[in-house]
Amino acid sequence: MARLLYKQDSTAFYRRLTRRHIRLCGQVKGGASYAQNIQPKLDNLQQKSQTLSATEDVYENTYDDLLLKDSYLDDSVRTLFERTKQYDRENGSNISVLLFPDLTFSDIVNMPYSEEPKKVSSLIQKLETLDANHELRPLAGMLQQRVDAVNTALDARQQAADAVRRARVDEELAKNELRAQYEANYLDARKFLGKQVAESLFPKVSSKTAKKQENDIIIEP
Numbered sequence: 067m068a069r070l071l072y073k074q075d076s077t078a079f080y081r082r083l084t085r086r087h088i089r090l091c092g093q094v095k096g097g098a099s100y101a102q103n104i105q106p107k108l109d110n111l112q113q114k115s116q117t118l119s120a121t122e123d124v125y126e127n128t129y130d131d132l133l134l135k136d137s138y139l140d141d142s143v144r145t146l147f148e149r150t151k152q153y154d155r156e157n158g159s160n161i162s163v164l165l166f167p168d169l170t171f172s173d174i175v176n177m178p179y180s181e182e183p184k185k186v187s188s189l190i191q192k193l194e195t196l197d198a199n200h201e202l203r204p205l206a207g208m209l210q211q212r213v214d215a216v217n218t219a220l221d222a223r224q225q226a227a228d229a230v231r232r233a234r235v236d237e238e239l240a241k242n243e244l245r246a247q248y249e250a251n252y253l254d255a256r257k258f259l260g261k262q263v264a265e266s267l268f269p270k271v272s273s274k275t276a277k278k279q280e281n282d283i284i285i286e287p
Contacts, residue, residue: 068252068268071245077115080241084248086109096259097267100251107247111240118233125230128223132179135219139212140175143186146193146205147171153202161202165192180220183213204279 072078088105148168150162162262174185182213186209193206255264 067272068265070252071241071248073245077111077237077241078116080111080244083269083271084111084244085188087248087251087267090267090269094263094266096235097255100255100267104244104247104251107240107244111237111244114233114237114240118230118237121226121229121233125223125226128219128226132216132219132223135212135215136179136182139182139186139216141208142205142209142212143171143174143189146189146202146209149202149205155215161196165189179216183216183220186213 069083071083085108086102088101088108091101147162147166150165153164154160174182174189177185190206190209190213193203193209196203252264252268255267259267
């Protein structure tokens with residue numbers, strides 16, 4: 067019996083077997099209609115698969131962007147810490163204690179990406195309590211720009227994650243349609259062309275190939 071497609075089979079395996087099935091249909095008398103029936107299903111899966119790949123690329127890109135923007139925010143926090151310590155030394159003040167009660171910035175820069183902007187926003191609020199002409203006051207604007215950049219990167223990453231989830235659902239639906247048509251082709255061919263001809267329309271799959279369904283093509287000895 068022909069090896070049918072199963073739910074757990076990879077997308078690459080779906081495409082490969084279907085492509086071979088379509089090719090065989092073109093070489094066997096009476097097989098053309100089966101190729102015509104399944105080609106649109108294969109085309110749809112290929113399109114959904116390409117969309118998924120593109121969305122996954124975007125998702126990876128958003129991670130790189132988030133890391134970069136977060137590093138800029140971390141550096142800005144370090145700059146603020148260093149500047150306030152210097153200001154306190156030169157002016158006999160304790161602004162650093164106001165901004166960094168624990169006299170360290172490591173707890174802030176080591177926070178999860180989604181939490182650090184909120185913490186830095188509290189630093190900005192404290193900075194804005196200083197006089198408008200205070201020399202440290204402009205650092206609030208610099209920090210706000212860094213916070214905004216991280217929040218934008220977080221939003222982009224969330225949107226990309228949502229797009230990947232939708233694309234995966236779409237690909238799975240396309241696989242379901244292709245799998246159903248592949249089986250329908252087999253049953254219909256057996257009914258109208260006979261078992262022997264029907265079997266000739268479907269590619270033979272070794273047990274080794276069935277177990278390893280990645281993009282690599284196994285060359286049989």
